[in-house]
Amino acid sequence: MNAIIAQLKDCFEQALVAAFGSEFAGTDPILVPASNPKFGDYQCNVAMSLSKRLGKNPREIAAAIVEHLNVDDLCEPPSIAGAGFINLTLKPAYLEAQLRQMQTDSRLGIAPTKYPKRTIVDFSSPNIAKEMHVGHLRSTIIGDSIARVLEFLGHDVLRINHLGDWGTQFGMLITHLKQAYPEALTTANALALGDLTTFYKQAKQRFDEDEAFRETSRLEVVALQAGNPETLKAWHLLCEQSFLAFQEIYELLNIKITNRGESFYNPLLAGVVEDLAKLGLLVEDQGAQCVFLEGFTNKEGDPLPLIIQKSDGGYNYATTDLAAIRYRTQQDQAERIIYVTDAGQANHFMQVWQVARRAGWVPENVELVHVPFGLVQGEDGKKFKTRSGDTVRLRDLLDEAVSRARQDLETRLEAENRQETEEFKAHAADVVGISAVKYADLSQNRTSNYIFSYDKMLALQGNTAPYMLYVYARINGIRRKGDIDFEQLGANYPIVLQEELELTLAKHLLGFDEILSAVEADLMPNRLCQYLFELSQKFNQFYDRCPILQAAEPQRTSRLILADLTARTVKLGLSLLGIAVLERM
RNA sequence: GCUCCAGUAGCUCAGUGGAUAGAGCAACCGCCUUCUAAGCGGUCGGUCACAGGUUCGAGCCCUGUCUGGAGCGCCA
Secondary structure, three states: OOOHHHHHHHHHHHHHHHHHOHHHOOOOOOEEEOOOHHHOOEEEOHHHHHHHHHOOOHHHHHHHHHHHOOOOOOEOOOEEEOOOEEEEOEOHHHHHHHHHHHHOOOOOOOOOOOOOOEEEEEOOOOEOOOOOEHHHHHHHHHHHHHHHHHHHOOOEEEEEEOOEOOOOHHHHHHHHHHHHOHHHHOOOOOOOOOOHHHHHHHHHHHHHHOHHHHHHHHHHHHHHHHOOHHHHHHHHHHHHHHHHHHHHHHHHHOOOOEEOOHHHHHHHHHHHHHHHHHOOOOEEEOOEEEEEEEEEEOOOOOEEEEEEEOOOOOEOHHHHHHHHHHHHHHOOOOOEEEEEEEHHHHHHHHHHHHHHHHOOOOOOOOEEEEEEEOOEEOOOOOEOEOOOOOEOEHHHHHHHHHHHHHHHHHHHHHHOOOOOOHHHHHHHHHHHHHHHHHHHHHOOOOOOOEEOOHHHHOOOOOOOHHHHHHHHHHHHHHHHHHOOOHHHOOOOOOOOOOOHHHHHHHHHHOOHHHHHHHHHHHOOHHHHHHHHHHHHHHHHHHHHHOOOOOOOOOHHHHHHHHHHHHHHHHHHHHHHOOOOOOOOO
């Protein structure tokens, strides 16, 4: 609907053909937002790039384009500046009409995609019998946000939790369970593993110290692979306990995800090996079944193998990942498969994908994407740990954020002499605390490491969740004060954009769809954060200098509409980041 | 040794081949009898790691170097 830039591009493509002939059809007009507001709103840089091809100087070319350009409905007359830039400024009347459309649309003028893709977002992926820790934070938050954006744009998204629920470590876990909690296998609901981490550590410790325990564990792995009912029951109990613990975290974070762990692909692994052998890709090396990779070498410079089946006959994660790719392309019919994992797995994915492609399991139209992210570091720049040096449990991390948000809130209420109910305080602290954690993570370019700081993420000023939540609450303050019903606003008054700050805000509001398209393509939620932060700043500037409730009509209603659109955009934008809003805070 | 990622203001970070590289924080100076000052305005702050190259134009693309991080055969 808005798609301002798309409309302008069309105009320029037509002008290029009209000016220079049909062989210029499809030339990218290099239309981008203006680098500086003094140049207008958009600039076309195509004239410089055509200079050599046309044998003319760029300003001449720009003039010829402008002569054939028809953007009268959208823009003021274009101007040519500098080396041959064509500068465009949107007409207030056009902006007003666009805002009106945005106002009357529950999707704020953002059309669903014309090309919905079956998409898998593979994220979070904790391990059974271990608690979720800080290492799962980024995948969970970033993956959820990417899924939300794609869902909103109309893609058919499968959110997959590729849980670590299979493999050799289950030998020791099952053995420990059977020995330490024998009643769990015979009595329903007898098992309540309050602390999975302790359970895991105990099992690990016995595994490391006790030869007999190790041998039993090894046999349990075999029994598990063979489908022994008692072993499977123990495995199942461990999974169930873990799901409960994970679910608590997902509810706290308001995240929906479908569990489909590594065990799901277990029955398919033998087929993967078989088919790779049939395709002639498999080579036995030192007893293991391998595919030798193109473009990867080991320390000696020899081709690097990807091990598909270990020398003991067992499978490893490459096998599982291959089975998953095949299942996702063939059974799920996925066209875009997005893996949200730490950057350290980049090599692994390149290797597995190469094999999957060589095996013909990835059709041409299917896109495999790794969405890498950096490590979470403490304020000292080292790996984020507790004071005692342990890994930080996700639960504790979130509780701490909420508790700090609660303290900030209490302090402020006291300073302002406000009385609020316990319910209000608890809810506000929850929303602010969780939002702060999510926003701090999402607002950074995910490829770099991320320094975790409660103080910075909970700060009331700067590019933080509280700053944006405040804008939303502030607009609701106006609504309450003026007793305004935003739903019934303004059919009887026009939208009028006169003040510079009104125009700036309006233009920013209308750029929302372009940002979502960018996030859809490059899967960088920090762009959405940047957009919302700039929107909040622009609203606050507008609010600071343009009276709303005290203004005379039609300005009053017009400004209320700008406020309403800002609130709705902030609410929608934050929801796509997985962040809730507060009417008051 | 090889592969991948990063290097931009004192700190934390944005930056889509385009014009004079931007925010926030910190520091300093202003603005509340006026819709929530959790706000707004201003000042200060730069060898975009380094050296070449491509281009009309490079923080961005290419090559090399340096620094930091991650990974590199039977863990995931």
